[in-house]
Amino acid sequence: MTEQTDFDITVAPEVRTTAGTVRGLWRAPRGGTGLASAAFLGIPFAEAPVGPLRFAAPVPHTAWEGVRDALEMAPTPQRQTLSEITLIPEPSIEGESTLNLNVFTPAPAAAASAGLPVMVYIHGGGYTAGSPASPWYDGAAFNRDGVVTVSISYRLGFDGFGCIDDAPDNRGVLDWLLALEWVQQNIAAFGGDPARVTIAGQSAGGGAVLTLLGMEAAQHLFSGVYCISGAVGDVERPRAQQLARRLAELAGVPATREGFASLSEERILELQQKAQEPADGPGNPLDMLGRMIAEGLALGPMIDGALIQRPTLESFSRGVGADKPLVLGATDDEFSMALDEAKGKLRFIPKSFMLGKAGLGKVKRKAYFAANPDVAKRDTAGAVGRYMTDAMFRTAVLKVTEARESGAATGTSAASAPTWVYRFSWPSPVFKYAMHCLDVPFFFDCLDSVRIDALAGANPPQALADELHAEAVAFVSTGVAPWPKYTENARATRVFDLPSSVIADGYGGVRPLLAQPARETVSA
Secondary structure, three states: OOOHHHOOOOOOOEEEOOOOEEEOEEEOOHHHOOOOEEEEEEEEOEOOOOHHHOOOOOOEOOOOOOEEEOOOOOOOOOOOOOHHHHOOOOOOOOOOOOOEEEEEEOOOHHHOOOOEEEEEEEOOOOOOOOOOOOHHHOOHHHHHOOOEEEEEOOOOHHHHHOOOOOOOOOHHHHHHHHHHHHHHHHHHHHOEEEEEEEEEEEOHHHHHHHHHHOOHHHHHHOOEEEEEOOOOOOEOHHHHHHHHHHHHHHHOOOOOHHHHHOOOHHHHHHHHHHHOOOOOOOOOHHHHHHHHHHHOOOOOOEOOOOOOOOOHHHHHHOOOOOOOOEEEEEEOOOOOOOOHHHHHHHOOOOHHHHHHHOOOOHHHHHHHHHHOHHHHOOOHHHHHHHHHHHHHHHHHHHHHHHHHHHHHHOOOHHHOOOEEEEEEOOOOOOOOOOOOOOOHHHHOOOOOOOOHHHHHOOOOOHHHHHHHHHHHHHHHHHOOOOOOOEOOOOEEEEEEOOOOEEEEOOOHHHOHHHHOOOOOOOOO
């Protein structure tokens, strides 16, 4: 750890990047003890994606003269704040230059040779929402523990992931890559080691880091992966093309780059959700629920045959990313609260019928209840919510680990890195579940931040944050998680709860969902 006596914290820190010098600001240490850290906010890594650069591949930002202030969060690709959906405060900031990143470091400029481990964090939001400007993503606690932290933005929704025949595919993914290239070129000047970069993300950000782990073109940009509540987000090209045609039809423009560019981002945001609905309307909510579980998101990283050459799980099974250590896991009840408001209406509907409409056939349902007696005892809303969690998130943990095991077998043992699996099981006293997003402030050790009480109650356990955060720091710093690795023969699972523990096969309850075909004839 670099000694703080190397610098004068009354002077604003300045760092020279490849594009020019940026001026940051010092902040007090998290919790009032330890070393201060510096924040450099809103550093542009690409030109504004507007005008001729809209729907284009990102272009590195041009150099500037003098010193550029990096003192406040920059414009965000998110145009409407949707924290009511993501449960994380993620503000929207107006402006055109939306491709930016934030660097939090205990060792700027004067300690450029510090060689500290680096974590690059990708926010979630279903690839259509979210913002790196959340106060929860402040890297102060990681800085306190010797980790340089970077949070990045990327184009969202149709602008970032829509399939347009005469425009580059996967523009949002290209944004991730360019931001990571920026880190490789510049992070040493902020005290970080470009050879020790861990990519981390939650929800869609967790899906993003899995996508990157399975991409040949991204392997040189990071050394480890920490996936929080991630699901593989692969979108097939025909489905992406269908959505683009439908959006163009709704907007009354040609399905071309020029046609879409004639629409404002706000107009596209308004239409992109409607474009995902069947042409005859949104349909039965139960059918929509089953379709979402079976098909996943319609906007996200697309299998384009070039950048994303094949489905991510297939890439893992071929050994892509096998040399990168991976931590992944989920909360116990990611979406179990999704139907809470409908509890009153659903109490008269048998859970077996609802689960059947959601895609869980009779044979598989019987095995699922046998493996999860707590779910069998829940009311209809709670049972369907847990099934959504298991089908969309917790099965993803097993699919990734199994594909990684297969990929490791294709190479030499020396070339394969371990996988570690966890569960976050502490239930929110507000929602009564260990729900989606609940673990994020524990990961960042920011229980004193804004709006924590709305998700985790008035007195969330600091001891649990100390534990989870410290183990994340250990992985980012060493590439080794401090609990037994997960293998097919030894399925060790770290359970974060009060008290925490390590158990065998912590995801065994969702195996019945993988043992049968994904959908059967419904029989209540």
